[in-house]
Amino acid sequence: MDMGKPSFEAEFSEILLCKNELHETLNNLSHWMKDEHVDKNLVTKLDSAFIRKDPYGVVLIIAPWNYPIHLLLVPLIGAIAAGNCVIAKPSEMTKNTERLVAEALPKYLDKDCFAVVTAGVEETTQLLENKFDFIFFTGSPAVGKIIMTAAAKHLTPVTLELGGKNPCYVSDTCEVQNVARRVAWGRFFNAGQTCVAPDYVLCSLEMQEKLLPALSKAITEFYGPNPQESPSFGRIVGDKQFRRVQALLRSGRVAMGGQTDERERYIAPTVLVDLQPSDPIMKEEIFGPILPIVTVANVEEAIEFINSRERPLAVYAFSSEDKVVNQVLERTSSGGFCGNDTLMHVTLTSLPFGGIGNSGLGKYHGKFTFDTFSHQRGCLHRSMGLEALNALRYPPYSHQKLGIVRAASEVKRKGSCTLL
Structure with a gap:
């Protein structure tokens, strides 16, 4: 309702994925x-060693406007599952959703433990x-800092x-x-306002000539003339x-x-060619329905191009040859990776979602969300008796005591370490 998001896209990305989580x-x-419970050495064989999942305490969650x-x-x-209290701050950019969340959540959650704060930049700073x-x-790397x-x-x-700019x-x-269909869907879903959308295509000049008519056909199939x-096509948020x-x-x-069309905040699904790496569109995350195509000679040059820039939130690679997809996977670094499709890796609760370097810090989805909001507390619970066993570690020290303590405490190597 705030972005003219098609109901299918809203149901799929906002409702279904939340229900899955x-x-x-x-x-x-x-x-x-x-x-x-974890492994123990000889000294602690009779004790209890375990990781306790503790809540952090009071958590602040600041959400963006693109999937509010x-x-x-x-x-x-x-955060709730891990036992925390939460202050949730929805985006002020999507006013209707902000109001809905502020009115609805307190009806379902304990007001002593959970609060929704509606705030702009100034109030958020406070x-x-x-x-x-x-x-x-x-949100963005700039605000992340x-x-x-x-x-x-x-x-x-x-x-x-x-x-970030996902290649x-x-x-x-x-x-x-x-x-063409899979790239167009990923780029133009939510009018391109998706943090994991393919930001630009890297391909040879020969492939660009084949891809352009295929993209044109896909766009017409999806959205008509x-x-x-x-x-089925959304609008820019503001x-x-x-x-x-x-x-x-x-x-x-x-x-x-x-x-x-400024009145409707409409920007047509657009494909750009003849770009230079120094062009403005290649310097910032697009966050709109524009797909630039940058030509490269081969996969080597594509990998070099990707690696010369900040590490993105996602890398996408398309090829009928698995070895080419694997080559891109092995020789690049990114938050996530998807071969022969776009966006779909984000739909699995079994995969961690998050960035690396400029594209973020930490991960969530499924168990990874619970782990993110849990402090993993290392615990050892020992017996009050058996003091004779402890006497070996007390002063006065001796070489004999050290030998026994070392033998009882050390981790034994099982064999040679073979890499690859």
């Missing part, structure tokens, strides 16, 4: 929260001056779910129309964001699309 947590919480339900409730589910036990933030700086004053641990390599050996009239994305259309040459 909830059901996964409810199905497994009794197992996740149990003490985890999903990116607030999914971390909230894990909020961050308080000491929290954990902060979970989703502000959050981390505020957290550092109180030595508060953080999870930062940030963004998508398309090799010369692939089923072009399938690639005029995407502005399609109920005027400021619209103007920023519109300005990026000046980079390179428009191969298809390019139409805009």
Whole structure:
């Protein structure tokens, strides 16, 4: 309702994925929260050694506007499951969703333990001056640095779910129309306002010539001859964001699309070609329905291009040859990876979701969410008796005592360590 998001996309990305997270947590919480017993050495054989899952305490969750339900409730589910109290701050950009969350959540959650704070930038800055036990933030790397700086004053641990420019390599050996559909879906879903959307395509000039008509066909299949009239295509969230994305259309040459309507905050599904790495659109996360294509000679050059930039939230690689997909996987670094598709790795609660370097810090989804909001407390519970066994470690020390203590405490090597 705030972004003209198609109901299918809202149901799939906001409702279904939240329900999956909830059901996964409810199905497994009794197992996740149990003490985890660990291996012991000879000295502690008769004792109890275990990991206790403790809550951090009071957690602050700051959600963004692009998936305002999903990116607030999914971390909230894990924070509650781990036993924390939570202050949840929805995005002020999506006013209707902010109001819905502020009105609805207190009806279902204990008001002594959970609160929704509606705040803009100024109030959020004040909020961050308080000491929290954990902060979970989703947003841009620039704001992530502000959050981390505020957290550092109180030595508060953080999870930062940030963004970046996610590369998508398309090799010369692939089923072009399938690639076009999967890339177009991932790029234009939610009008491109997705942190894991493929941000730009890397391919050879020959593949670009095949990909352009295939992308044109896919866009028409998805949204008809005029995407502005399609109920399956969303809008840019706000005027400021619209103007920023519109300005990026000046980079390179428009191969298809390019139409805009400021009144509706509509930007057509657009493909750009003839780009330089120095163009504005190649320097910032697009967060809109624009797909630039950058030509490279081969997979080697594509990998080199990816590795010359900040580590992204996702890397995508398309090829009919598994060895090419694996080559991109093995020789790049990113938060997540998906071969021969886009976005779909995020739908699995069994996979950790998070960034690396500039694209974030920490991970969540499923058990990873519970673990993120739990302090893993190492515990050893010993017997009050058997003091004769302890006497070996007490002064006065001797070489004989040291020999016995070493033999009883050391970890034995089982054999040679073979790499690869």
